[in-house]
Amino acid sequence: MAVKTGNHTYLLENTPSVLSFGAVGSKKESEGPLGRYFDVINPDSSFGESSWEKAESKMVQISVGQALSKGNFEADQIDVAFAGDLLNQCIGSAYGLRDLGIPFVGLYGACSTMAESLALAALFVDTAIAKKALAVTSSHFCSAERQFRFPLEYGGQRPPTAQWTVTGSGACVVGESDAAPFVRAVTIGCIEDLGIKDANNMGAAMAPAAAKTISHYLADTRTRPEDYDMILTGDLGQVGSALLEQLLEQEKVDLKGRHQDCGLLIYDRKQQDVHAGGSGCGCAASVLCSFILPKIRQGTLGDVLFVATGALMSPTSSMQGESIPGIAHLVHLSSGRRRKGVE
Amino acid sequence: MSQKAAPNSKLWRNMLLAFLVGGLICTIGQGVMSWMQALGLSREDGGAITSISLIFLSALLTGFNCYDNIAKHAGAGTLVPITGFANAMVSPALEFKREGFILGVGAKMFSIAGPVILYGSAASVVYGLILAIFG
Amino acid sequence: MELLLTLGKAFFVGGLFCAVGQVLIDKTKLTPARILVGYVVAGVLLSALGLYQPIVDFAGAGATVPLTGFGHLLATGVQKAVTEKGFLGVLTGGLTASAAGITAAMIFGLLVALIFNPGDKS
Numbered sequence: 001m002a003v004k005t006g007n008h009t010y011l012l013e014n015t016p017s018v019l020s021f022g023a024v025g026s027k028k029e030s031e032g033p034l035g036r037y038f039d040v041i042n043p044d045s046s047f048g049e050s051s052w053e054k055a056e057s058k059m060v061q062i063s064v065g066q067a068l069s070k071g072n073f074e075a076d077q078i079d080v081a082f083a084g085d086l087l088n089q090c091i092g093s094a095y096g097l098r099d100l101g102i103p104f105v106g107l108y109g110a111c112s113t114m115a116e117s118l119a120l121a122a123l124f125v126d127t128a129i130a131k132k133a134l135a136v137t138s139s140h141f142c143s144a145e146r147q148f149r150f151p152l153e154y155g156g157q158r159p160p161t162a163q164w165t166v167t168g169s170g171a172c173v174v175g176e177s178d179a180a181p182f183v184r185a186v187t188i189g190c191i192e193d194l195g196i197k198d199a200n201n202m203g204a205a206m207a208p209a210a211a212k213t214i215s216h217y218l219a220d221t222r223t224r225p226e227d228y229d230m231i232l233t234g235d236l237g238q239v240g241s242a243l244l245e246q247l248l249e250q251e252k253v254d255l256k257g258r259h260q261d262c263g264l265l266i267y268d269r270k271q272q273d274v275h276a277g278g279s280g281c282g283c284a285a286s287v288l289c290s291f292i293l294p295k296i297r298q299g300t301l302g303d304v305l306f307v308a309t310g311a312l313m314s315p316t317s318s319m320q321g322e323s324i325p326g327i328a329h330l331v332h333l334s335s336g337r338r339r340k341g342v343e
Numbered sequence: 344m345s346q347k348a349a350p351n352s353k354l355w356r357n358m359l360l361a362f363l364v365g366g367l368i369c370t371i372g373q374g375v376m377s378w379m380q381a382l383g384l385s386r387e388d389g390g391a392i393t394s395i396s397l398i399f400l401s402a403l404l405t406g407f408n409c410y411d412n413i414a415k416h417a418g419a420g421t422l423v424p425i426t427g428f429a430n431a432m433v434s435p436a437l438e439f440k441r442e443g444f445i446l447g448v449g450a451k452m453f454s455i456a457g458p459v460i461l462y463g464s465a466a467s468v469v470y471g472l473i474l475a476i477f478g
Numbered sequence: 479m480e481l482l483l484t485l486g487k488a489f490f491v492g493g494l495f496c497a498v499g500q501v502l503i504d505k506t507k508l509t510p511a512r513i514l515v516g517y518v519v520a521g522v523l524l525s526a527l528g529l530y531q532p533i534v535d536f537a538g539a540g541a542t543v544p545l546t547g548f549g550h551l552l553a554t555g556v557q558k559a560v561t562e563k564g565f566l567g568v569l570t571g572g573l574t575a576s577a578a579g580i581t582a583a584m585i586f587g588l589l590v591a592l593i594f595n596p597g598d599k600s
Contacts, residue, residue, distance in 0.1 A: 045598045051441045142598055151438030152599055153405050154455070155414025155421050155430050156510055157357075157503060198507065273415075354504050361500035362493035365544070369492025370485050372539035377481060390542055390551075391578035397543065398579060402586035406594035419499030422510055423517060423544045424492065429583045431514065436587035438596045448591045452584065459514045459545070460580060466522035467552035467572030473526075474560045475568050 002126045006220025008213075009187045009330075015337045016125035017177035018118075019132070020073070022066025023290035024059050025168040025282075028141070028274075032267040037290035038168075039066045045142065045167050052142035053091060059169040059282070060085075060096025060138045063289070067134070067171040075100045078173065079130035082117035084108050085138045085281050086165075087147060092138050096169075102134060110310030111206075111235050112189070113137040114170060114285040115329035118306070119186035121174040122331065126183075131175060138169035139280030148199075148315060161201040163237045164274035166266060170285030172293070180335040181296035184303075185221065187330040189213040191312065195323045199313065202324065203240025203263070203276055206309035209326030210236060211247035213307055217330050218253065225255050229301050232292065234284035234308030234328075235263035237277030262287035262308075284308040292333075299335045306331045357418050364413065364420030372397055372424075394425055401426035405433040431455040484538060491533065491540030514545055521549020551576050 002010045022039045030041040040062050042048075047058040060083070068075060081100075084107035085092030097104055109116040114137045121133035142152055144165040150156050174183065192209040210233050218224065225231060236244055241261045248255060262284045263277035288306060295301040309328040318324075372393045379389035404410040410430050414421040421427055432452050439451035453460070495517075502513050524530040530550045533541040541547055555575020559567030573580070 142596075145599075146438055150455070151434040151451075152596055153408060153411050153430070153434035153437055155405075155411045155417075155427065155434075157415060157418040157422075159504075354501070357504055358497045358500045362497040365496025365499075366489040366493025366540075369495075369537075369540045369543045370489040372492075372543040373485050373488035376539045376542075377484060387575075393539060393542070394579040395582045398582045399586055402583070402590050406590040408597045411599065419503055419513075420493075420496045422503070422513065423496045423499040425543055425545065425548065425579060427510075428514065428545060428548065428579075429586065431510075432583040433587040433590050436591040437594055440591045440596070444591070448588065452587050455511050456514075456583070458511055459518050459548075462515045463518035463522065463549055463552050463576075464572050466519045466549065467556040468568055470522055470526045470553055471556035471560050471568035471571055474557060475565050478560065 002123055006216070008190070008216040009185055009220035010123065011185045012122055012126040012183055014126045014176070015182040015184055016122045016174050017179055018181045018183065018293055018333070019173045019175045019177055020067050020071030021170065021172045021289040021293050022063045022070060023168065023170045023286040024062045024066065025166070025286055028272065029166060029168050029266060029286065031272060034266055034287060034291050037294070038286065039290070045140070052140055052146065053087060054095070056085065056087065056092040056138050056140040056143050057095035059140065060093060060136060063138070063169040063171040064097065064100065064134065064136055067173050071173050073132065073173060075102055078102045078132050078134050080105060080124060081134040081136065082107055082120045083134070083136045084113035084117060086110065086144050092140070092143070093136070096138065109327060109329065110312055111279055111281050111284065112308040112310030112327050112329050113281045114288060115234065115306055115308035115331050118172055118174070118183070118331050119188065119329055121172070122183035122186060125174050125176065133174045134171065135174065136169065136171035137281035137285045139165050139167070139282035141165045141167045144280060158275055159200045160275050161198070161203070161239050162275045163202060163235065163263060163277050163279035164267065165280040166278045166283035166286060168282035168286035170282065170289035172289060179297070180299070181293055181333045182337055183331060184334045185217070185332040187213055187217040187220065189328040189330070191325045191327055193323055193325040197321070197323050199318050199324065201239060202279060202311045203235070203237035204243055205311050205324035206326040206328065207236055207240040207243035207247060209328040210244050210307050210309045211251070213328040213330050214248065214305070215251050215253055217305065225253065225258050228258060228303045228305050231255055231259050231305045232307065233259065233261045234310070235277065235279040236261050236309060237263040237279065238269070239276050240309075265291065296333055296335050302335050304333045306333055360416055361418045361420035364417035365424055368397065368420070368424040368426055397424070397426050398429040401429035402433045405430050406437065410434070428456055428459060431459070487537045488540035491537035492543055495544035495546060517545035518549040518552070521546035522553045525550045525553035548576060548579065
């Protein structure tokens, strides 16, 4: 049963397992360094649908379908689905899961939603409220662009701090099992706002939240970065990643080269025109479900802190001159149920 | 701190590209203009045909998904000329056709270019008032 | 030869207007819509002060094609209309002079929306 430790962290004593997972992406993702790890790649970013929003829902269907079929599960075996995306009223998730008949909890945590949904799914399983819970998020470059920025055909120039929204989705089924990857702990993040207003510099807006959540977790569990193989942030990109390391240094926390960022892993920033890196709910979700979870399952990665970050602004708040509040949730994923060397 | 971590925009390279592409668009415009004047059109009519030609070209490139790819490199070179204004009207019209022809195409068409028409007209009205009262 | 000179002047002056715009994009946080509004209003203002006509005389399309030229069109339109019709010209002058450009953009926008389908960015 989950126990709270410190002020922000829950230790999951029954260590629920990520039973199966699926990742889907499109052309740009397939051309990135992680392209070959995706379960499904459709080079046509419309996924055969008549609008970008429908394409995003289709990706949700595909990633959930992959996660279910790889674990040999039927939709009616899933007790609850936690899902979210970037579109207004979370229509990517709602229409994607509409036909599956799974009890549905819609979440909005911006790009942090994968960690948020995975944390809730793990908590539901750990406390035995659910036997199997689903966590799924998505984002689509085109649907995000037309909602948050400009029409796709508009000739604007992206500043170098801008990030590229990942067209992708990732889904995890969490349940009880003796097989890795296990979810050992989760930390629910607090909203952090240091007053950054530039919507083209989200990495910088989210970095303080990531720094806060990581230091909360380390303090709550009395561990150090050295105890983990990888500290994986969601989509801070190049600008936010540099800022995170600086912020943690000020708190005397040295990540010692253990820090990786999904937004920097998914694309080749030299070859692909993505400026400061990838972003979006689908960024953290698809990197986690394609590249990271298999490595934890095989044991090549032992302990990973998955810290997805989100910027909780909207076009309305931006136009009203509000600054960008950031959030970061943390999930401790592990190849073992107990920490190496302890007990 | 966030300022320092941001990578430097290559300003000089961007300015050169904007200069070249913007200059080229104006040269095409001048070509049309000189041609029209050679055909005996007045300065106003020649100017109108120049604008219409460039707007047509921009609309076509926008429809073929080319304008944004040029603009990615040219920046202000494709923003500042009248072609940028046309792209600002045509691109939302195209992008939002799935939301229907009334509230999609019809309304969204002015989402970027509307302010240009409004404040341009407003400035001309202020100027006109000054002329009418004091002129 | 004279045509080449005319084209060269248009290229140089038009290019300069765009290079200034690039500085605004890169060095300020101004959105494209704000820059466009700024150019049009600046065009009206410069024309009202009599500073823009000399640039048009020198550079031709190099001065009329950038959006400051749109402002110039609005200003000269209102000037003419006020002389001809007095106060009514205050309201009719600007849009009358710029009607060709605005209507063309609207109609071509509608046609493109009818014919083409939106695509992904490459």
